[in-house]
Amino acid sequence: MSDFEWDPETYLALMSEEIPDYPRLQTEVAAAAATGAPRSILDLGVGSGLTAQRVLEALPEAELLGIDASSEMLSAAESTLDPERTRLQLGRLEESLPKGPFDLVMSTLSVHHLDGPGKADLFARIAAVLDSGGRFVLGDLIVPADPADVVTPIDWVDDTPSSLEEQLTWFAEAELTTRVHWQHRDLAVVVAEKQR
Numbered sequence: 001m002s003d004f005e006w007d008p009e010t011y012l013a014l015m016s017e018e019i020p021d022y023p024r025l026q027t028e029v030a031a032a033a034a035t036g037a038p039r040s041i042l043d044l045g046v047g048s049g050l051t052a053q054r055v056l057e058a059l060p061e062a063e064l065l066g067i068d069a070s071s072e073m074l075s076a077a078e079s080t081l082d083p084e085r086t087r088l089q090l091g092r093l094e095e096s097l098p099k100g101p102f103d104l105v106m107s108t109l110s111v112h113h114l115d116g117p118g119k120a121d122l123f124a125r126i127a128a129v130l131d132s133g134g135r136f137v138l139g140d141l142i143v144p145a146d147p148a149d150v151v152t153p154i155d156w157v158d159d160t161p162s163s164l165e166e167q168l169t170w171f172a173e174a175e176l177t178t179r180v181h182w183q184h185r186d187l188a189v190v191v192a193e194k195q196r
Ligand SMILES: C[S@@+](CC[C@H](N)C(=O)[O-])C[C@H]1O[C@@H](n2cnc3c(N)ncnc32)[C@H](O)[C@@H]1O
Pocket: 001, 002, 006, 044, 045, 046, 047, 048, 049, 050, 051, 052, 067, 068, 069, 070, 073, 091, 092, 093, 094, 107, 108, 109, 110, 113
């Protein structure tokens, strides 16, 4: 479990310092999310809503349910996101997910806080709440094949990223069909689709 305390006031500065490609990651998540015009979205680890905002801008018909373990980050998300199109809920990724079904589940820079078995378990639970033909868009830190590609400092306590290969195996176990939408150094965006 991650006990790191997120501070919405310093969040963007932290991202700029530790994940210089965060804006590009958001762009790629939004592009991958917008395909197929989903209308019901679940954002796991919505934080202060910065990536959810980009996705909602790209999908004017969509409504989003955002979940996060930090009440401070959720308060910031309340100011960022359109209340007409957003619901926010305090909760953990390790807990039962809302039933859905959702056209799109997304998560940006949150799943790497779970260990390997935690990620595999989450992917199976996501598959269960996706509508048939629905997609999970994961934008996150990975352990790159070449250690020279590590950009973001990892403490291996709160941050426990996995390789892309391991995660693709866990998606396959959850019976989701994957494609790597984008990868750059230690960041990747994966689209995992539930077959119709
Ligand atoms: C790096 S921020 C990403 C926020 C947002 N998705 C974005 O793109 O800016 C990580 C977020 O994940 C949340 N988080 C971390 N571990 C979590 C868990 N196990 N359950 C729910 N939320 C978690 C944190 O509270 C934080 O808001």
